[in-house]
Amino acid sequence: MEPFRKHTGLCVPLNRINVDTDQIIPKQFLKRIERTGFGAYLFHDWRFLDTGELNPDFVLNAPRYQGASILVAGTNFGCGSSREHAPWALQDYGFAAVIAPSFGDIFRNNCYKNGLLPVVLSEDISADLIRQIEAQEVYRLTIDLESQKVIQSDGTAHAFEIGDFQRQCLLNGLDEIGWTLQFESSIAEYESGREVY
């Protein structure tokens, strides 16, 4: 996994609550057996018209948001299914981070495992960021994981919480399996005392 330390990027607002993983990557694209190539299908049913053309009304398609790497969304982003294809698609499309007031639990875990940073900011701050992004032609934010802050270009900073362990994993691009296997002897010890029937 690539480490995540600090990222500055163009923001795009997705002003909807409860965006589920079925919308992030619809099921017809889950049949690939690779981890790559899902970006083309991100938000497929919203992003494309029935004719296969880009839907000009969907925010991600607006010219001003091309190249965006930070998505700012409404509450409970990524609820629903466990498909890791959702963070894979977001990342493959070019996103490095998603900011929202809350996330679906499995989705959030899946993000951490892939170095995509889910940032929880309060409803008020998220809504305010969405307003600012909409009002300004080019709006960038900096996300500093080291200091746990989202920083606006005018210097205003918003602190965010993240578990120590997740933070360390992201900062160091840690291989979690490798990490767990350091404790192989503890696993073996647990197994030897385990009731089997």
Place this chain on the structure above:
Amino acid sequence: MKPRTMFEKIWNAHIVREVPGEATILYIDTHLVHEVTSPQAFEGLRLAGRKVRCPHLTFATMDHNVPTTDRSLPITDLIAAKQIETLAKNCSEFGITLYDLHSAKQGIVHVIGPELGITQPGKTMVCGDSHTSTHGALGALAIGIGTSEIEHVLATQCLLQQRSKTFEINIEGQLSHGVTAKDIILSIIGKIGIGGGTGTVVEYSGSTIRSLSIEERMTVCNMSIEAGARAGMVAPDDTTYEYLADREFSPKGEAFNRAVERWNRLRPDEGASYDKSISIDAKTLAPQVTWGTNPGMVTDVTGVVPDPDDMPTLDEKNAVQRALEYVNLTPGTQMTDVQVDRVFIGSCTNSRITDLRAAAETAKGRKVAPTVNALVVPGSQAVKRQAEAEGLDGIFRAAGFEWREAGCSMCLGMNPDILMPGQRCASTSNRNFEGRQGKGGRTHLVSPQMAAAAAIAGHFVDVRTWE
């Protein structure tokens, strides 16, 4: 000792390592695998030169994109066929038991786990599927995980987890005739919202839950994830032990009795405290129907489609407006006036034998409305055989329902069973998200009885008035 919840007991019994500032290394007793979320995990193992640590604790089946029509024919969707083949290859390479397309034990992963007795009280279980919460009905701590976590569990038999918060949902009293486990869980989600359980493990308790069969408890636990919860569980009791006795993987004889003693100790201690609690009076519950694009957008069958202007926040108003546009319903419409084109009876929520019996009972001696196409998809081959032995397939066929092979089918439409754009479906599944059953399709979640009645009437009906 401080009184403990059931979650705490199971969690504590599975800690391999717990150090502040680190994720807990939690031992996993059973890992269930299916074709859609696993290929990249096996590939990861291969790339890193790793093995599956405990193949004997890992079980696989094919369910998500399998055809539900004649299994002797080749699969026409080549990409789905490749995924199915890949799972078979991976299982044989890594030594994992697989119930494949032609196995008599094949079925939806959350149906076969309990059915085979693999699911047991006090176990930690994972599967790369959010509805893993189903297995909590037997008192297991069962968690849905992503593909990276699948790889982690395959390699280490452990999961890295943060301790969840606990949430007790207590339901007391007797359900009215025609009100089912599905209506319990849909009305809970309607009350607490689809994010209401986020970050928690739910323990269901109370006399209503105690009176439910294991299959009904599965329906409740299954949809815990639709309230955002990591898992849902019910403490084991005699109903649980009766269900488990004599199943293939259940302990036998003396070992079973010893297991029961141990399982009895899983019940939450008197006075155990939860981070959150709510109580529900079963008497107040009516059959439920969803009207929108998530399971929290739900109402009593006697209710109407809500008005976006009545929503408390702007976000919710916008969400309701979007949902109504998508499902093409006008505020104020009586739910019983809503016509359906398709009916789907199946999915890990409601495809077990008792679900099919209930639906068949409702449909018996009647005919599916000429405007409706209705499908019954048993959850497993075993359910299918049992239903056929009881003649349920005959009842369904005579009424005009199609009778299929086991799989996820139109719950998510990864196989050819999908809605066409604009079609409206009464479905016993668990998600009514946009496009879930097919792009542009409109899903209304209901109980098996409600689905069968809608198939016959051509619109939703209050099953409490069904003769």
